[in-house]
Amino acid sequence: MLQYPGTTGAVRDLRAEIAAAHEAGALAIVCADLLSLVMLTPPGEMGADVVVGSAQRFGVPMGFGGPHAGFFATREAFKRQMPGRLVGVSQDAAGNPALRLALQTREQHIRREKATSNICTAQVLLAVMAGMYAVWHGPEGLRRIARRVHLQARLLAGAAVRAGFTLRHPAFFDTLTLDGDDAAALAGRASAAGFNFRALPDGGVSVALDETVTREELGQLAGLLGAPLLDAAAGVPEALVRTSRVLTAPVFSAYHAEHEMLRYLKRLEDRDVALNRSMIPLGSCTMKLNATAEMVPVSWPGFADIHPFAPAEQTRGYLTLIERLSGWLCQVTGFAAVSLQPNAGSQGEYAGLLAIRAFHASRGEAQRDVCLIPSSAHGTNPASAVMAGYRVVVTGCDRDGNVDLADLRAKAAQHEGRLAALMVTYPSTHGVFEEGIRDICEVVHRHGGQVYMDGANMNAQVGLTSPASIGADVCHLNLHKTFCIPHGGGGPGIGPIGVAAHLAPFLPNHPMRPDVGPASGFGPVSAAPFGSAGILPISYAYIRMMGAAGLRRATTVAILNANYMAARLRPHYPVLYAGAQGLVAHECILDCRGFQAEAGVGVEDIAKRLQDYGFHAPTMSWPVTGTLMIEPTESESRAEIDRFCDAMIAIRAEVAAIAAGTLDRADNPLKHAPHTMGEAAAADWPHAYPREQAVFPLPFVRAAKYWPPVKRVDNAHGDRNLVCTCPPMEDYAQAAD
Amino acid sequence: MDGHFDPLAELGALENADGFVSRHVAPSETEIAAMLREVGAASLDDLAAKAVPAAIRGAPDAMDLPPAADEVAVLAELRGLAGQNECKRSLIGQGYYGTHVPPVIGRNILENPGWYTAYTPYQAEIAQGRLEALLNFQTMVCDLTSMPIANASLLDEATATAEAMTMARGVGPAPADPRRAGDPRGAARRPDHGRGAGRRGGDRRRQALRRRAAIPRHHGRRP
Ligand SMILES: Cc1ncc(COP(=O)(O)O)c(C=O)c1O
Numbered sequence: 001m002l003q004y005p006g007t008t009g010a011v012r013d014l015r016a017e018i019a020a021a022h023e024a025g026a027l028a029i030v031c032a033d034l035l036s037l038v039m040l041t042p043p044g045e046m047g048a049d050v051v052v053g054s055a056q057r058f059g060v061p062m063g064f065g066g067p068h069a070g071f072f073a074t075r076e077a078f079k080r081q082m083p084g085r086l087v088g089v090s091q092d093a094a095g096n097p098a099l100r101l102a103l104q105t106r107e108q109h110i111r112r113e114k115a116t117s118n119i120c121t122a123q124v125l126l127a128v129m130a131g132m133y134a135v136w137h138g139p140e141g142l143r144r145i146a147r148r149v150h151l152q153a154r155l156l157a158g159a160a161v162r163a164g165f166t167l168r169h170p171a172f173f174d175t176l177t178l179d180g181d182d183a184a185a186l187a188g189r190a191s192a193a194g195f196n197f198r199a200l201p202d203g204g205v206s207v208a209l210d211e212t213v214t215r216e217e218l219g220q221l222a223g224l225l226g227a228p229l230l231d232a233a234a235g236v237p238e239a240l241v242r243t244s245r246v247l248t249a250p251v252f253s254a255y256h257a258e259h260e261m262l263r264y265l266k267r268l269e270d271r272d273v274a275l276n277r278s279m280i281p282l283g284s285c286t287m288k289l290n291a292t293a294e295m296v297p298v299s300w301p302g303f304a305d306i307h308p309f310a311p312a313e314q315t316r317g318y319l320t321l322i323e324r325l326s327g328w329l330c331q332v333t334g335f336a337a338v339s340l341q342p343n344a345g346s347q348g349e350y351a352g353l354l355a356i357r358a359f360h361a362s363r364g365e366a367q368r369d370v371c372l373i374p375s376s377a378h379g380t381n382p383a384s385a386v387m388a389g390y391r392v393v394v395t396g397c398d399r400d401g402n403v404d405l406a407d408l409r410a411k412a413a414q415h416e417g418r419l420a421a422l423m424v425t426y427p428s429t430h431g432v433f434e435e436g437i438r439d440i441c442e443v444v445h446r447h448g449g450q451v452y453m454d455g456a457n458m459n460a461q462v463g464l465t466s467p468a469s470i471g472a473d474v475c476h477l478n479l480h481k482t483f484c485i486p487h488g489g490g491g492p493g494i495g496p497i498g499v500a501a502h503l504a505p506f507l508p509n510h511p512m513r514p515d516v517g518p519a520s521g522f523g524p525v526s527a528a529p530f531g532s533a534g535i536l537p538i539s540y541a542y543i544r545m546m547g548a549a550g551l552r553r554a555t556t557v558a559i560l561n562a563n564y565m566a567a568r569l570r571p572h573y574p575v576l577y578a579g580a581q582g583l584v585a586h587e588c589i590l591d592c593r594g595f596q597a598e599a600g601v602g603v604e605d606i607a608k609r610l611q612d613y614g615f616h617a618p619t620m621s622w623p624v625t626g627t628l629m630i631e632p633t634e635s636e637s638r639a640e641i642d643r644f645c646d647a648m649i650a651i652r653a654e655v656a657a658i659a660a661g662t663l664d665r666a667d668n669p670l671k672h673a674p675h676t677m678g679e680a681a682a683a684d685w686p687h688a689y690p691r692e693q694a695v696f697p698l699p700f701v702r703a704a705k706y707w708p709p710v711k712r713v714d715n716a717h718g719d720r721n722l723v724c725t726c727p728p729m730e731d732y733a734q735a736a737d
Numbered sequence: 738m739d740g741h742f743d744p745l746a747e748l749g750a751l752e753n754a755d756g757f758v759s760r761h762v763a764p765s766e767t768e769i770a771a772m773l774r775e776v777g778a779a780s781l782d783d784l785a786a787k788a789v790p791a792a793i794r795g796a797p798d799a800m801d802l803p804p805a806a807d808e809v810a811v812l813a814e815l816r817g818l819a820g821q822n823e824c825k826r827s828l829i830g831q832g833y834y835g836t837h838v839p840p841v842i843g844r845n846i847l848e849n850p851g852w853y854t855a856y857t858p859y860q861a862e863i864a865q866g867r868l869e870a871l872l873n874f875q876t877m878v879c880d881l882t883s884m885p886i887a888n889a890s891l892l893d894e895a896t897a898t899a900e901a902m903t904m905a906r907g908v909g910p911a912p913a914d915p916r917r918a919g920d921p922r923g924a925a926r927r928p929d930h931g932r933g934a935g936r937r938g939g940d941r942r943r944q945a946l947r948r949r950a951a952i953p954r955h956h957g958r959r960p
Binding site: 001007009026027029031032034035037038042043044045048049050051052053054055056057058059060061062064065066067068069070071072073074075076078079081082083084085086087089092098099100101116117119121122123124125126127128129130131132133134135136137174175190191194195196197198206207208209210211212213217221244246247248249251252258261262265266267268269270271272273274275276277280282285287288289290291292293295296297298299300301302303304305306307308309310313314315316317318320321328331332334343344347387433434435437438460462463464465466469470486487488489490491524525526527528537540541542543544545546547548549550551552553554555556557559560561563564566567568579580581583584585607608611616617620634635636637638640674706708709710711712713724725726 | 755757758760761762763764765768769771772773775776778781782784785787788789790792793794795797798799800801802803804805806807808811812814815816817818819820821822823824825826827828829830831832833834835836837838839841842843845846847848849850851852853854855856857858859860861862863864865866867868869870871872873874875876877878879880881882883884885886887888889890891892893894895896897898900901902903904905907908
């Protein structure tokens with residue numbers, strides 16, 4: 001594993017080391033800085049097998065550590081092992097190009113007990129921003145930015161040498177490390193002048209330049225060094241200057257005028273369904289309101305422009321916010337301590353499981369390595385357990401989707417002495433408050449295990465019960481579900497963990513910030529001490545504006561909305577699972593499996609048909625294949641819920657019509673959904689049902705029609721012909737021929 | 738006005754400190770009453786009591802939180818906190834750098850609910866916009882690193898590095914690089930002939946593992 005450029009700025013030719021690694025049968029991983037790669041020979045040309053890094057400096061604020069998009073690039077041979085989601089080009093049912101997530105059946109999704117990655121929520125919004133930064137600046141703009149930053153560094157290096165400092169690395173891109181008698185004092189002088197440098201433990205000092213540094217500031221920096229800006233040092237050595245072109249796809253050259261960019265962004269936005277169009281009733285995802293007032297502070301410089309390793313006395317506002325929010329989340333969970341470091345639910349799971357490991361080890365029970373996980377669990381649970389070094393033992397569920405207590409007892413007894421933990425979601429992934437939860441926790445405790453509660457369904461608990469009340473020892477919360485951080489199209493997220501007092505000494509900490517987390521902690525799970533601190537103001541604002549009574553009301557109305565939907569849809573769809581009183585929790589599962597035999601209709605047909613109504617489908621085929629799981633949240637009005645139910649009921653009538661033979665089994669609006677404007681307006685309408693039924697299935701649709709931009713996407717086609725980058729110029733040329 | 742008029746209490750009510758609650762919780766009192774009838778509960782408290790098992794039900798005042806404040810007050814409070822952070826010019830590096838968010842991107846993406854409230858693009862047909870934006874990101878990463886394939890983001894640089902290590906351990910020794918022959922991105926468009934180390938074990942083993950896994954697959958549509 002190699003850093004390029006190095007953390008103190010060194011730019012080195014990595015070819016020999018990479019070749020030596022390959023010689024020894026190892027892969028070469030390079031952590032690279034994207035901006036430097038505009039000018040430097042890229043790792044791919046040096047033989048790297050994997051290149052990773054952060055896209056933060058492509059137009060994403062520092063935000064005291066996050067959120068930012070990490071990136072991961074690799075060779076073709078490893079495409080199936082690559083963690084995370086991959087967008088690829090495919091085609092739709094009409095043969096037109098269409099995009100979708102590629103290779104969704106990769107091993108990480110399948111081999112759950114053997115998973116190598118637990119990534120789920122990632123950093124889509126930030127990746128979109130970084131990608132658009134490249135679109136906006138284009139190859140020329142990026143080259144200008146990189147060359148400018150580099151020239152500033154070279155000028156500053158010239159001044160440093162003139163002033164008697166030694167350059168630790170004569171080859172550099174944007175970061176200088178200075179040695180010399182005066183180096184230690186320099187950081188102090190800089191601070192007094194309003195600059196944060198990086199003082200190294202060995203007495204050197206590093207200065208990293210960036211696109212925001214002005215000519216005046218560069219002059220001030222030279223003044224601090226004690227020499228004028230007269231000559232430029234060498235910087236990037238000749239042999240490492242990049243010769244290959246970058247960003248040759250047309251998209252990176254087409255939108256440099258602001259009107260063009262504005263309209264490009266608008267065009268893309270209009271193709272999508274988001275919460276500003278209609279409810280997104282995804283079970284387990286809690287797509288509630290992300291209020292504007294919650295979002296506003298995220299862009300303020302006082303939150304956005306703070307470096308995660310800025311001296312603590314410059315970040316008092318953040319530290320106060322973090323302390324208060326942590327305290328409130330302790331109140332919500334009933335736990336003694338909270339860590340805000342994990343960047344998603346998956347990382348919370350990983351952190352919580354490591355805390356449990358450390359707890360057992362501290363009691364001389366390091367052999368405890370069995371993690372029980374019910375078969376109804378979310379895929380991240382076993383993946384996190386495997387990554388944290390546990391052996392996963394799957395426990396069964398009964399017909400009602402509840403943990404099979406007898407099986408749990410048997411497995412807990414069987415692994416007595418090795419039992420480390422149970423991971424359990426509450427309310428269950430089936431959306432039910434299991435009556436037996438305290439017994440479940442008690443069984444695990446009796447056999448020496450700890451209970452990890454997956455808090456994805458916390459929106460049904462806040463103010464009514466708590467992870468501590470059910471008997472759990474540790475839980476994560478998804479602030480991007482229950483506490484209003486928007487999903488961003490697949491991230492950001494924050495997955496803080498709460499722990500009971502006995503686990504508090506084992507929370508994550510951070511080597512660069514000794515004041516963060518307990519000294520006895522196991523280490524960090526994120527790069528930044530407080531993870532994605534930049535979006536914590538969202539959850540802070542939410543809790544502050546709701547108060548305890550408001551939060552409790554939100555939870556109860558979330559349960560009411562789900563039960564109301566269940567009541568409205570029950571005459572039309574079997575509603576699976578309910579608690580002892582016949583109620584669901586905050587979500588409900590509709591069984592669509594019978595429609596296959598009845599009408600040849602699958603759950604996917606219903607999901608795609610909902611798009612003709614302008615709705616996003618509920619969660620499909622999870623946790624039960626062939627079902628839809630609906631979670632309305634408290635933020636949907638009765639009118640919106642009724643609109644959605646009306647759509648579901650109308651779709652059910654179409655299924656019935658197919659079964660009755662009034663609609664054709666193959667040529668019907670469900671099988672051909674979604675319908676595009678192009679086909680509706682075409683002279684030729686080849687279907688056995690009318691156009692109007694296809695595109696305006698209910699009166700409300702007419703009032704604000706959303707047109708799906710493509711027909712149903714063919715996933716298999718794209719996986720057979722994998723294309724995961726923008727089409728190059730040649731494809732456009734061919735299309736024009 | 739009658740003699741019982743308490744102007745300060747009245748003022749408090751008019752200030753509507755918990756006014757945000759009814760912005761966030763959408764159903765009105767009338768709607769709630771109607772829906773409660775539909776599900777057979779007398780009140781929200783009754784519904785909560787019926788839904789949540791008695792053994793774990795908490796006291797109504799279990800959470801000790803500050804009383805609700807309105808949007809204006811909370812924004813002022815947050816502005817105060819932001820003001821306690823000192824925006825010195827940080828030239829610390831270590832993976833975090835000053836950058837200009839282009840205003841056209843700041844306002845139209847970061848601050849735009851059309852982008853920030855969307856979900857993961859599992860329903861591809863209604864996610865073509867952000868899928869294209871992510872394809873741009875992947876292309877940019879491929880171009881700058883000169884690698885043939887890049888994903889649509891991971892949580893941060895540190896976890897990306899850890900993921901890379903885990904992947905390297907899983908795939909074993911480096912295979913001969915089939916893409917050396919030509920344009921790196923061209924390789925992504927060629928069908929995989931199963932030469933890479935990643936294909937060790939092949940489809941049959943993968944299917945066997947799939948059968949063995951006791952937990953059902955997600956079909957890639959999990960939340
Ligand atoms: C039940 C459950 N557990 C865990 C997760 C993982 O959370 P995240 O996507 O934040 O990593 C999810 C979410 O999407 C979930 O629904």
